[in-house]
Amino acid sequence: MGYKVVVVGATGNVGREMLNILAEREFPVDEIAVLASRKSLGTEVSFGDKTLKTQDLATFDFTGWDMALFAVGSGPTKEFAPKAAAAGCVVIDNSSLYRYDPDVPLIVPEVNADAVHGYSKKNIIANPNCSTAQMVVALKPLHDRAKIKRVVVSTYQSVSGSGKEGMDELWEQTKSVYNPVSEVPPKKYPKEIAFNVIPHIDVFMEDGSTKEEWKMVAETKKIVDPSIKLTATCVRVPVFVGHSEAINIEFEDFLDEDEARDILREAPGIMVVDKREDGGYITPKECVGDFATFISRIRQDPTIENGLNLWCVSDNLRKGAALNAVQIAEVLGQKVLKKG
Ligand SMILES: NC(=O)c1ccc[n+]([C@@H]2O[C@H](COP(=O)([O-])OP(=O)(O)OC[C@H]3O[C@@H](n4cnc5c(N)ncnc54)[C@H](OP(=O)(O)O)[C@@H]3O)[C@@H](O)[C@H]2O)c1
Numbered sequence: 001m002g003y004k005v006v007v008v009g010a011t012g013n014v015g016r017e018m019l020n021i022l023a024e025r026e027f028p029v030d031e032i033a034v035l036a037s038r039k040s041l042g043t044e045v046s047f048g049d050k051t052l053k054t055q056d057l058a059t060f061d062f063t064g065w066d067m068a069l070f071a072v073g074s075g076p077t078k079e080f081a082p083k084a085a086a087a088g089c090v091v092i093d094n095s096s097l098y099r100y101d102p103d104v105p106l107i108v109p110e111v112n113a114d115a116v117h118g119y120s121k122k123n124i125i126a127n128p129n130c131s132t133a134q135m136v137v138a139l140k141p142l143h144d145r146a147k148i149k150r151v152v153v154s155t156y157q158s159v160s161g162s163g164k165e166g167m168d169e170l171w172e173q174t175k176s177v178y179n180p181v182s183e184v185p186p187k188k189y190p191k192e193i194a195f196n197v198i199p200h201i202d203v204f205m206e207d208g209s210t211k212e213e214w215k216m217v218a219e220t221k222k223i224v225d226p227s228i229k230l231t232a233t234c235v236r237v238p239v240f241v242g243h244s245e246a247i248n249i250e251f252e253d254f255l256d257e258d259e260a261r262d263i264l265r266e267a268p269g270i271m272v273v274d275k276r277e278d279g280g281y282i283t284p285k286e287c288v289g290d291f292a293t294f295i296s297r298i299r300q301d302p303t304i305e306n307g308l309n310l311w312c313v314s315d316n317l318r319k320g321a322a323l324n325a326v327q328i329a330e331v332l333g334q335k336v337l338k339k340g
Pocket of ligand 1: 008009010011012013014015035036037038039040057058070071072073074076094095096128129130160161162163164165316317320321
């Protein structure tokens, strides 16, 4: 016996990827419903070798469904996730709405799978921000060995992280540079994204940081350890898929770069590609469509007592969203619902 699964936001970047991953990982699905806004009613989406027709979220009855993987923005999530949860369907949410709610577990299965048992307070589980998810997969095994004191991270985030509209804007602006028949002014982003980088993701906070940077701090504390200090600079780059991060870590205990490499090689969800030669590292293009979080450029930071630098790359639509959500569904199935 398998699960009755709903995918909410099935026409979007993350929703489509969730359907691909449910099929690829042979998640035990008995029945599946795909939902989006009214304007997408009847739109066809693929699930393995099947084609499914999209239904309207606003009129869908969640009664009798086991779990709903939400990938719509915070607005529709606020309206419909509590309805699904009240109908007895466990919500796994990709938006930021519930991530900081103490009654909602925030889960990266490689790091804190046991937190799943906290789902029952609201019948909701939150999926972290894309840049946090890939980073904590790398931080956790190193933290277990040498206790992290402080992290300094700079991100290089792809446009798919801001949905279909972000990808369209990069595509249209890039074309208009080569064929300038009409201008494509910035709409989704505050400045032109083609052939540019923008040090601004989400809204500004009072202290001058951005909400994306704040999310990395708050989510790392909730998922890994509240004692970790973290400072981030989040940057949007003209890459379609795949987020990269330059991470500097200060530990309480000394950790040799070779030992760190061995620890990361053994860690779940990680693939180490780290040769000190031309091309001996991973770039975002190479991680697209993969499940792993890739780690390269592992090296000692000689400017502090116990420091390491590394480069971390992952498919943001997968580990940063859809894959992590499906992994949470697997953990929920194995540890709680116990059907499949
Ligand atoms: N992209 C990432 O890397 C990433 C990472 C982590 C979390 N997330 C989060 O995941 C969510 C989805 O992101 P995305 O990148 O997939 O966005 P997207 O490509 O823009 O897709 C948005 C989806 O939401 C649906 N939707 C929007 N308003 C709706 C409404 N009122 N009722 C029902 N459905 C509605 C859209 O349906 P229509 O096609 O019918 O409009 C579409 O299926 C967001 O909360 C985002 O913050 C994304």
